[in-house]
Amino acid sequence: xxxxxxxxxxxxxxxxxxxxxxxxxxxxxxxxxxxxxxxxxxxxxxxxxxxxxxxxxxxxxxxxxxxxxxxxxxxxxxxxxxxxxxxxxxx
Amino acid sequence: xxxxxxxxxxxxxxxxxxxxxxxxxxxxxxxxxxxxxxxxxxxxxxxxxxxxxxxxxxxxxxxxxxxxxxxxxxxxxxxxxxxxxxxxxxxxxxxxxxxxxxxxxxxxxxxxxxxxxxxxxxxxxxxxxxxxxxxxxxxxxxxxxxxxxxxxxxxxxxxxxxxxxxxxxxxxxxxxxxxxxxxxxxxxxxxxxxxxxxxxxxxxxxxxxxxxxxxxxxxxxxxxxxxxxxxxxxxxxxxxxxxxxxxxxxxxxxxxxxxxxxxxxxxxxxxxxxxxxxxxxxxxxxxxxxxxxxxxxxxxxxxxxxxxxxxxxxxxxxxxxxxxxxxxxxxxxxxxxxxxxxxxxxxxxxxxxxxxxxxxxxxxxxxxxxx
Amino acid sequence: xxxxxxxxxxxxxxxxxxxxxxxxxxxxxxxxxxxxxxxxxxxxxxxxxxxxxxxxxxxxxxxxxxxxxxxxxxxxxxxxxxxxxxxxxxxxxxxxxxxxxxxxxxxxxxxxxxxxxxxxxxxxxxxxxxxxxxxxxxxxxxxxxxxxxxxxxxxxxxxxxxxxxxxxxxxxxxxxxxxxxxxxxxxxxxxxxxxxxxxxxxxxxxxxxxxxxxxxxxxxxxxxxxxxxxxxxxxxxxxxxxxxxxxxxxxxxxxxxxxxxxxxxxxxxxxxxxxxxxxxxxxxxxxxxxxxxxxxxxxxxxxxxxxxxxxxxxxxxxxxxxxxxxxxxxxxxxxxxxxxxxxxxxxxxxxxxxxxxxxxxxxxxxxxxxxxxxxxxxxxxxxxxxxxxxxxxxxxxxxxxxxxxxxxxxxxxxxxxxxxxxxxxxxxxxxxxxxxxxxxxxxxxxxxxxxxxxxxxxxxxxxxxxxxxxxxxxxxxxxxxxxxxxxxxxxx
Numbered sequence: 001x002x003x004x005x006x007x008x009x010x011x012x013x014x015x016x017x018x019x020x021x022x023x024x025x026x027x028x029x030x031x032x033x034x035x036x037x038x039x040x041x042x043x044x045x046x047x048x049x050x051x052x053x054x055x056x057x058x059x060x061x062x063x064x065x066x067x068x069x070x071x072x073x074x075x076x077x078x079x080x081x082x083x084x085x086x087x088x089x090x091x
Numbered sequence: 092x093x094x095x096x097x098x099x100x101x102x103x104x105x106x107x108x109x110x111x112x113x114x115x116x117x118x119x120x121x122x123x124x125x126x127x128x129x130x131x132x133x134x135x136x137x138x139x140x141x142x143x144x145x146x147x148x149x150x151x152x153x154x155x156x157x158x159x160x161x162x163x164x165x166x167x168x169x170x171x172x173x174x175x176x177x178x179x180x181x182x183x184x185x186x187x188x189x190x191x192x193x194x195x196x197x198x199x200x201x202x203x204x205x206x207x208x209x210x211x212x213x214x215x216x217x218x219x220x221x222x223x224x225x226x227x228x229x230x231x232x233x234x235x236x237x238x239x240x241x242x243x244x245x246x247x248x249x250x251x252x253x254x255x256x257x258x259x260x261x262x263x264x265x266x267x268x269x270x271x272x273x274x275x276x277x278x279x280x281x282x283x284x285x286x287x288x289x290x291x292x293x294x295x296x297x298x299x300x301x302x303x304x305x306x307x308x309x310x311x312x313x314x315x316x317x318x319x320x321x322x323x324x325x326x327x328x329x330x331x332x333x334x335x336x337x338x339x340x341x342x343x344x345x346x347x348x349x350x351x352x353x354x355x356x357x358x359x360x361x362x363x364x365x366x367x368x369x370x371x372x373x374x375x376x377x378x379x380x381x382x383x384x385x386x387x388x389x390x391x392x393x394x395x396x397x398x399x400x401x402x403x404x405x406x407x408x409x410x411x412x413x414x415x416x417x418x419x420x421x422x423x424x425x426x427x428x429x430x431x432x433x434x435x436x437x438x439x440x441x442x443x444x445x446x447x448x449x450x451x452x453x454x455x456x457x458x459x460x461x462x
Numbered sequence: 463x464x465x466x467x468x469x470x471x472x473x474x475x476x477x478x479x480x481x482x483x484x485x486x487x488x489x490x491x492x493x494x495x496x497x498x499x500x501x502x503x504x505x506x507x508x509x510x511x512x513x514x515x516x517x518x519x520x521x522x523x524x525x526x527x528x529x530x531x532x533x534x535x536x537x538x539x540x541x542x543x544x545x546x547x548x549x550x551x552x553x554x555x556x557x558x559x560x561x562x563x564x565x566x567x568x569x570x571x572x573x574x575x576x577x578x579x580x581x582x583x584x585x586x587x588x589x590x591x592x593x594x595x596x597x598x599x600x601x602x603x604x605x606x607x608x609x610x611x612x613x614x615x616x617x618x619x620x621x622x623x624x625x626x627x628x629x630x631x632x633x634x635x636x637x638x639x640x641x642x643x644x645x646x647x648x649x650x651x652x653x654x655x656x657x658x659x660x661x662x663x664x665x666x667x668x669x670x671x672x673x674x675x676x677x678x679x680x681x682x683x684x685x686x687x688x689x690x691x692x693x694x695x696x697x698x699x700x701x702x703x704x705x706x707x708x709x710x711x712x713x714x715x716x717x718x719x720x721x722x723x724x725x726x727x728x729x730x731x732x733x734x735x736x737x738x739x740x741x742x743x744x745x746x747x748x749x750x751x752x753x754x755x756x757x758x759x760x761x762x763x764x765x766x767x768x769x770x771x772x773x774x775x776x777x778x779x780x781x782x783x784x785x786x787x788x789x790x791x792x793x794x795x796x797x798x799x800x801x802x803x804x805x806x807x808x809x810x811x812x813x814x815x816x817x818x819x820x821x822x823x824x825x826x827x828x829x830x831x832x833x834x835x836x837x838x839x840x841x842x843x844x845x846x847x848x849x850x851x852x853x854x855x856x857x858x859x860x861x862x863x864x865x866x867x868x869x870x871x872x873x874x875x876x877x878x879x880x881x882x883x884x885x886x887x888x889x890x891x892x893x894x895x896x897x898x899x900x901x902x903x904x905x906x907x908x909x910x911x912x913x914x915x916x917x918x919x920x921x922x923x924x925x926x927x928x929x930x931x932x933x934x935x936x937x938x939x940x941x942x943x944x945x946x947x948x949x950x951x952x953x954x
Contacts, residue, residue, distance in 0.1 A: 002891060003920055045498060049894050051525045052491065059550055060493040063509060064887075066558035068568060075554045077316070078309045079272040083194040083240060084206045084472045196476055206472050296541035298548055302484040312552035319559065341537065348541055351512065351815050352556065373478075398950060399814075 004039050112169040113177075113216055115223035116161055166223050168216060178220060182427050185231050187217050189238035189245065195266045196306035197292075198373050199333055201365040204236055214244040221251050232262045239269040246277045253283040260286060262329075267291040268310055270317030278324050288327035288357065291318055294338045296348035304337050315352075322355050329358040335377035339388055346392035350399040359396055361389060362424075363407035366452045390417060410445045411460040425449060433459045486547030489528045489536070492557070494544045496521045497896035499933065510560035511899035512542035513812065515940060563815050564899060568826060570872055570881075571621040572834040573819070576846060577612060577643065578629045579604055579636035581838050585665055586700045589731060589760060589772045591850045593631045603636055604838055611864040612836045613646050617654045618868060619834075627685070628662040629846070631838075637673055644680050661685050666713035667701060671720055678721045686710065688728040688750065690736060690743035697771075698733050714750065729756055733772045737779065740786035748798055756803035757786050761847055762923060763910030776926050784934065794948045806952045808935055811900040813953050821845070823902035823928075825892075827884035830861065830877060840864045842871060844880050847906045858909055880905060883915045891919040901928045 001010055001021075011020045023035045066073045082090060161167070164180035178185050190213055193204035231252065238245055252259060267289065270278060281287065291314060295301040298311035307313075321328050330349060332338055338345070349359060364370060370377060379385050389405070396403045405417065406424035413421065423446050431450040436442050439461035448457065493509045502518040516535070523530055524545065531539075539545045543557060581602040583593035594602055604612070616624060626647065628640050640662060647658050660682040677684065689695040692707040699706040717726060728747075730736070736743060740757075747755045759779045760772050783804075790802050807820045821828025830844035841863050843849040848859025859880060862871035871877060883905040886892035892901070907924045908917030919925040939946050 041498075045496075048521050048525060049495070052494065052521075053894070055491045055525075056493040059554075060509065062554060063493070063557045063561060066554050067561045067565070070558065075551050077312065077552050077555075078549075079313060081194045081268045081273075081307065081310070081313060083192050083204070083237070084468060084475045085192060085208055086194075087471050087475070088468050196478070198478065204476075206468055297537045298540060298546070298552075299484040299486070300481065300537075303479075303481040306478060308484070309548065309552065312548065312556075315556055319555065341541075344538070344541055351510075352560065354815055398954070400954060 003042055004035075008035070008039060111216075112167075113219040113223070114167050114169065116163050116165045116167060164225055166220050177216070178224060179427070180225060183230065184426050186234045186426070187220075187231060187248065188235060189213060189233055189241050190236040192240050193235065193237040193266075194240065194268060194307070195237065195310060197369065198304055198306060198337070199335055199364060199368075199370045199377055201368040201370065202234075202236065203368045210241055210244060214241065214247065217248055218251065221248070221255065224255070228256050228259055230260050230262070232264065234264045237269075238263055238265050239274045242274065243277060245274075246280050249287065250280075250282050253286050257283075258286070260288065262288050262290050264290045264331075265317075266305065266307075266310065266314060267317030267321070268307065268313040271313070271320045272316075275320060278320060278326075281326075284325040285327065288329055289318075289321045290329040290331050290360070291321075292331040292333065293318075293345070293349070293353075294332060295341055296345045297341065300337070300341070318353060318356075327357045328353075328355070329360060330356050331360045331362060333362045333364060334379065334385070334389070335364050336379055337377065339379060339385060342388040343391045343395065346395040350395060350401065354399065354401075356401060358402045358404065360404050360406050360424075361392070363405075363446075365407070365449050366455055367449070386414060386417075389413075393417065393420060407446055407449065409447060409457075409459065410441050411439070411462060412457075421446060423447075433457065435459045435461055488547070489531075490546050490548075490550050491525070492543050492546060492550055492553070495894055495896040495898065505896055505933075505936065506542075506544060507896045507899055508543040509557060510543050511564050511811070511815070512544075513896075513936070514538055514542050514544065515936075560815055564811075564817055565825070566817055569620070570831050572619060572830070572832055573621045573623060574625050574627060574821065574833040575616050575619070576627045576629050576833065576835040577604070577609075578836065578838045578849065579631070579633050579639050581631040582635050583631040583665075584635070584667055584701060585632070585706065587698060587731075588700065588769055589698065589733070591853045602631070602838055604639065604836075604840070606639075606642070608840045608864060609639060609643055610646075611840070613643060613650075615836070615842075615864055615868070616647065617650060617656065620868075622655055623657045623659075625659040625661060628660070629835075630663065632665060632667075633662050634664045634669060634673060637676075640682070641676060644682065648680070659683075665699065665706065665710070667706060667709040669713045669716065671716065674717055674720050677725075681725070684717070684726045686726060686728050687731065688747065688752070689730045689733070690739065691746040694733070694735055694739060694743065697735055698731055711750070723751055727754065728752055731772075732757070732759055732779070732782070734774050734778075735771070737774060737782040740782050741789050744786060744789055744793070744800070748793065748800060753799050754801050754803055755790070757783050758804055759927065761907070761910075763847075763851070763907070776923050776930070779927065780930050783931070787934075787938075788945075791945045791948055795944060801952050804931065805935060805949065808900060808931055809939075809949060810953050812932070812936065812939070813950065822904060825884070825886040825898070825901070825903045826881070827903035827905055829859070829884070829904075829906055830880050831884070836864060842866075844877075845906060847910070851906070851910060856910075858915070859906060879915065883917075889917070889919075891925075895919075897929060897932050900932050 001008065008021050008023050011022070013020060021039070023032055023039070025032065025035070062073070062075070066075070160181070161176060162180055165176050166178035168175045168177045177188075190209050191205040191207050192209070196204065233245075233248075241248075249261065252261060270289070292305070293301060293311075293314065294304040301311040302308060318328060330353060332342070332345065334342075349356060364377065393403050403420055404422045404424075405413065405420045406422055408421055410418050410421055423444065425446050425448070429450045430447050431453055432442065432447045433453060436445070436447065436459055439445070439459070441462045495507055497505045497507075499505055499515070504516050504518060504521050506514045506516060506521065520535070524539070536545065540547070543553065543560075546553065580599070581592055581594045582596055582599070584595065585593065586595055587593070596602060616626065626643070628643075630636070633640065644660055651658055660680065661684070662677065662682055663685045666684070666686045676682075687699065688710065689698050695707040695710070696704060701709070714723070714726070717723065730743065744755060759774075762773070787802055787805060790800055793800055807818050807823060810816060810818045817824065819832075821832045824832070828845075829848065833845055835843040835846055835849050837843060837849050837852075841849075841852070841860055843852065844859045844861050851858065852860055858876070861877045861880070862874065884903045886898050886901060886903045889903070892898050892903070895901070904924050905915045905917065908922060909915040911923060912918055912921065917924075935949070939949055
């Protein structure tokens with residue numbers, strides 16, 4: 001909606017879970033079809049962005065936290081690299 | 092061919108299997124080599140087999156299988172049945188051999204690891220040997236196996252070297268996998284980090300491909316974390332890339348990866364493949380057969396790195412095997428003891444600047460183009 | 463028996479495994495954003511600032527159909543930190559390091575301290591919002607007392623490597639104060655553990671040999687203005703004698719004679735007239751021996767909006783920029799040594815892991831965190847534009863005065879307000895924009911043009927311009943031709 005501000009306004013219907021979107025023709029360059037098409041395209045793209053965010057938001061937070069406070073955040077990693085003699089000892 | 096090595100020494104010869112001597116050659120006159128050294132305990136077995144007779148004066152002669160060039164100042168390792176020159180004054184590229192052990196198992200390893208617990212004996216050998224090393228020394232390498240397996244012993248040797256030689260440069264060839272965890276506290280106990288360069292191989296920008304090449308689970312990320320630590324601790328660092336089909340495939344992408352993720356690295360060394368050890372076993376997999384592609388990718392990688400002001404060298408590659416514009420990056424990198432030239436090389440004007448070949452690579456019958 | 467056990471372990475350990483053994487089962491996503499290019503291709507950027515251009519539909523595949531991705535693409539994605547077969551935890555350290563290298567340490571530590579010595583000036587440039595042509599020193603100059611307080615503030619500030627920039631009006635008109643300040647700071651530098659660099663901003667209409675000698679001796683760089691050939695330069699820079707351009711040239715030749723051009727940098731102001739003559743402007747820069755030119759639009763606020771001569775739209779600027787940059791690249795192909803600064807700054811962000819020092823394009827915003835301005839009357843501002851807004855009675859970016867401590871200044875409401883609007887990472891529109899790693903936060907721009915310090919990016923000339931430049935530069939780089947090589951050589 002934000003990026004399509006010039007061409008559309010939205011009315012949120014309180015009773016149901018729907019948004020009614022009015023498309024406005026602002027200039028001669030656009031047609032209602034093309035505005036609608038671009039809107040749906042953006043909708044799709046933002047849905048993808050939402051999916052990326054869902055899957056990675058915890059990681060993003062963690063990376064920023066580690067960046068800002070390296071001493072306070074400790075991440076567990078796989079540091080096993082014993083050679084055979086050490087593996088033997090470990091047994 | 093048997094050669095007689097006459098030794099003169101006050102030392103009591105090893106009488107038991109686990110006794111050995113580390114000694115400095117004090118003079119070489121005619122055929123008599125005088126030694127000064129001390130006994131240590133070691134079970135190390137090495138290349139040249141000897142027998143010796145000792146007479147009542149404790150002067151002895153030992154027969155060695157192949158002729159060794161021995162000079163005053165060299166340091167020898169002598170066991171009950173073994174003799175080896177472990178430090179050669181004539182050479183500019185001596186190495187401390189840390190251990191036969193390794194926690195990786197690279198497909199192209201030229202020094203296949205052994206499961207032999209040689210940590211204490213190697214410490215003893217080298218701790219003694221450092222005392223016998225000459226008054227001045229600019230450079231020494233530390234190889235293996237994987238040196239960081241020595242743990243605290245490695246720190247001891249490094250500190251002993253930098254104390255004796257305040258301006259030395261030490262290259263440590265390591266896979267870097269222990270540097271961020273198991274060896275981390277030791278890392279901070281090493282004095283004069285600026286004198287020490289960790290030479291760490293990275294073979295791909297894709298983590299699991301690197302892991303495959305070095306045959307180590309999670310090796311890539313362990314190594315990356317290690318490199319990061321080495322940088323923050325004030326050491327110099329070098330990335331080494333042995334060139335074979337697997338590392339060549341994404342060499343340009345790796346160069347770009349280095350500029351973005353390891354921009355602080357002091358040097359990148361692109362290295363020709365040594366035809367020995369595991370490489371022989373994986374010959375078909377590793378040998379590069381498309382020369383144009385190889386040169387193209389190497390050139391591209393060098394340009395990418397040089398654009399970011401990262402120093403690059405080509406190691407172990409003869410001058411005539413690269414186009415003229417790349418020759419400025421070639422270095423005479425092969426240790427003397429395994430360095431040989433093709434018979435045709437002797438008519439080449441640049442033989443003195445050229446790396447030549449690994450002795451065992453000559454078996455592959457390379458073609459040379461004397462310049 | 464130990465030996466037998468060892469053999470078993472060794473055999474397993476030393477057995478060679480195929481590549482499948484080392485590749486994980488599941489492809490994890492790492493944080494990334496994407497931007498749809500005009501041809502429908504997708505530009506992906508990871509949290510580290512790495513980028514990949516992929517064919518349309520790739521993002522959908524990455525999220526929803528990972529098994530359909532082909533191997534070379536997966537390899538590029540792994541290397542660019544977009545996806546990983548290994549648990550992402552392995553990379554956290556490295557990703558945090560990359561992010562820190564790009565963004566810096568989030569702290570208020572201005573490295574650029576601008577001192578407005580005087581508002582007096584001999585020019586009456588059309589776009590200038592601050593200068594006064596007057597002899598009145600008392601009203602429009604910093605007094606010695608005020609300078610002393612400023613010197614204390616500089617020595618008290620957190621950053622140890624500081625560039626002090628003398629501004630105005632015309633800074634050379636207060637040359638005594640330049641001398642005073644430079645000497646005072648140099649004297650106390652070692653004790654206070656500071657390293658100083660100095661720059662003085664001047665129109666170079668009049669500079670004496672003595673003045674140049676002082677500048678040379680103390681390595682004070684000169685930042686001046688060159689808007690183009692005479693007819694353009696003089697149309698913007700108004701002086702009674704109408705010979706601004708000629709005066710500039712005379713001063714430059716004295717500097718060449720007595721010192722060196724290496725210490726002179728010039729910036730340009732772009733007017734409507736400039737937009738029509740990009741090539742002539744560039745030719746003038748080359749003719750006068752300059753190796754760097756900064757093609758940037760005028761800040762479209764306050765004063766500028768009211769003047770026909772400097773009020774123009776984004777599209778006009780884009781056309782000017784494109785013609786200009788391509789002309790510069792042509793010149794480079796013919797051996798000329800000239801770089802375009804805007805491109806250098808943005809390319810550094812795109813192609814290297816580092817950040818640039820350009821305060822107007824960073825997040826957190828460089829205003830206040832990296833720059834501080836001491837005005838002629840002792841007031842302190844978050845940036846140069848901020849003090850210009852004050853001329854129109856807008857004090858949003860005034861953060862204090864020289865009688866206050868830094869603590870008081872940075873913890874007051876003004877500072878908090880500015881700081882809280884300085885992060886693209888937190889902005890609704892910017893935080894999921896793929897171009898964010900290459901862009902920045904400019905709260906002053908949005909406050910001045912939209913009367914909204916938060917900024918509405920849909921409508922923002924800043925956003926539009928940034929997107930244009932970034933997309934344009936990436937398209938030039940991706941061509942892989944001689945232009946790309948020249949551009950790549952500019953990042954160092």
